[in-house]
Amino acid sequence: MSEAAKPENERRKFRAIKGTRDILPPDSALWNWFEKTARSVMESYNFGEIRTPIFEETELFARSIGGETDIVAKEMFSFEDRASGRLAELKDIIVLRTSKSSAGLRAFIAEAAEFIELATESSRRRDIPSVDEEKIDALRSNVAALEKASHQQLVDHEFVRMLSNAIRAVVYITALGTFTTLRPEATASVVRAYIEHGMHTRPGDQKLYYVGPMFRRERPQKGRYRQFCQIGAEVLGASDAPAIDAELIQMLTDLLERCQIEKYTLLINSIGCPDTPERKGCRPKYVELLRAKLREPEIFSKLGADSQRRVETNPLRVMDSKLPEEQGIIEKLPKISEHLCADCREHYEELKKELKLREVPFTESPRLVRGLDYYMRTTFEITSPILGAQNALCGGGRYDGLVEMLGGPKGIKGIGFALGEDRFIDAIVEAKKIHAARTVDVFIAWMGERAYPTAVRLAHVLRGEKHTVELPPEEMKFRKALERADKMGARYVLIIGEDEIASDMLTIKRLADGKQEKISEEALVDFFRPPVPTKEGPGS
RNA sequence: GUGAGCGUAGCUCAGCUGGUAGAGCAUCGGUCUGUGGCACCGAGGGUCGCGGGUUCAAAUCCCGUCGCUCACCCCA
Structure with missing residues (x-):
C-alpha cells in the first residue's frame, strides 16, 4: 500500500492533550531530585507518606472544596464510572x-423498552444511583408512541427521527x-482516608504528606497545567495549637532553603472562623461588614465588573483583585485582622510568636484570602517574583471543620x-x-568478539556496585565509542579490546583529562570505590 | 469562558513587495579499523498546522478552523 493510499487515521500524529506535558531526561532528574529533597525535609519533621487514589467520588470534592467554587463548578474532569452488565x-x-x-x-424499540424496565428495577434495588422518575416517564411515553405508531407514521422519517433522538438523549x-x-x-482524599481508616485512634497528631498529579480543566498558561503535580502535607488531630501551623510553615521555608530559592515572600493572614455552635463566627460577620461597605454606591461604582460580581458571590475575593485601579479602594476597606473574635485573634497572635521563635520571616497580608471553602x-502563601502571573509557589491554611463535615469524628x-x-x-x-x-559513570568500549563476554560480565559487576554503566549493544569502532562516551557525558571509559584480552589487563580512561591506566580485573571494583559522587545532587 | 501574540526540519529561526523551500545546531555516515571534545566532506529529515478563496502561479495575500504561548477569570 502506498503512502498516499493510507487512511487518514493511520498517519495521524498524536500529541499530548492540552495542558499536559512530557518531562524528559535530563529534566526529569531535577524533578526526581526535588521530590527526594521534599520527602527528606518532610520526613525530618516526622511526616509519613500517604498514597491515595487519583480519582474519587465527585461528591467528595463538591462537599469539601465547595460547590460554588470554580474548581468544582467548571474545572473538574468527571466521568460516570458506569456499572457493567446488560x-x-x-x-x-x-x-x-x-x-x-x-x-x-423494531429492535430499537425493544431495546428501549428493556432499558426502561431494567433501569427501574436496578434503581429500586439500589444497584445504581436512583434514576430520575421524570426521565423514565418521558422515555416510556416516547417508546409507547413509537410502538403505537401507525404504518403511515413509521414511514415518516421525520417522526421516527424525532422520537428516536428524544429516546437516545434521555438514555444518554x-x-x-x-x-x-x-x-x-488532595486534601479531600487525605481527610476521606483519615476518616475511613479511623486514623484518629492512632497516637498523636497524624502528619501526612503526598506527592502526585492533580487535574483541573483550566486554560493553560505559565505555571498552570491541566495535569500538574502537587506536593502537600496535612496535620490532623485534636490539637489546633499555633505551633503546628508554625512548624508546617517552617517546613516549607526549610525546603526553599534546600532548593536555594532565596527570592520569595511568605504571606500570612487569619480569615477568622465560620459560624458553628462552637465558634463565634467572626468571618461571616466580617464578610457582611465588607459586603455592606462594598455596596456603598461611591465604592461600588469604582469597581470593575468582576469585583462587582464578587460583592455578592464572594466579597473576600475582592481583596486580592489584580486591577491597578481598584488597589486604592482595597487599601481602605476594613481589614479582617481588625474584626477577628477574641479566640481567633489570640490564635493569630500566637502563630506570629511561634514563627518569630523559629526565625521564619513573614509578611502579614490582610488581603490573603483562600479560594477553597x-x-x-x-492562611498562608509563598510567592515568588520570578514566576509570572501564577506566582504562588505554595499555599495552605487551617480547616478545622472539614473532618466533621465529611462525616468524621467531632473535634x-x-x-x-x-x-x-x-x-x-x-x-x-x-x-x-x-x-x-543524570550522568554515566562508566562507558564500556569493547572491541571484538573476544572482548564482548568480559564486557557483559563487568557491566553487571559495576551495576551491582550501583554505578551507571552504558554497554553498547553492538560493536563500535574505538574512535566512535569514545566519541559516544564523550557526548553522553561519561566520566570513565572502560576499554576492553584485543590488547586487554591478550594481556589480561583492563584500561580505564578518565574523560575529563584523558588520563588512563592499566588495571587488573580484580582491582576494578576497588578503583571505583568509594562510589562515584552523587549522580543527582546539587551541583554548583 | 474572554482577550492578545505566534504556527516553516528534532531545536532556534531565515525566506513573506506572490514564481511550489533554506541556514545554524542536533542526528547518521565518511575523512579516521586503538584514543573523544576540533575541523572538513556527505546523507537523512518538511504535503511551510489544517481547510477554503484570490491567481496562470500561494510558505507569502484574504477568510475560516485547529494548535501553541501569554494574560484575564480562578487557583498551587
Missing part, C-alpha cells in the same frame, strides 16, 4: 444505533453508575499546604543554583 450494554446500543430499516426500528444522560472525578487537589483562621482539627511542583521546578531553574543531571 444495562450498560443497552445504553451503548441505544445511543449508538442508527436504524433506517423497520427491523432496526441517565446515570447508571457513580460520578467520579480526577482529583483537583474549607479554610479558616490561619478533629486540620491544617495543610500544597505546593505546585511545576512552579517550584521553574523557580529552582530560575534561581540557577541547582543543576541536577
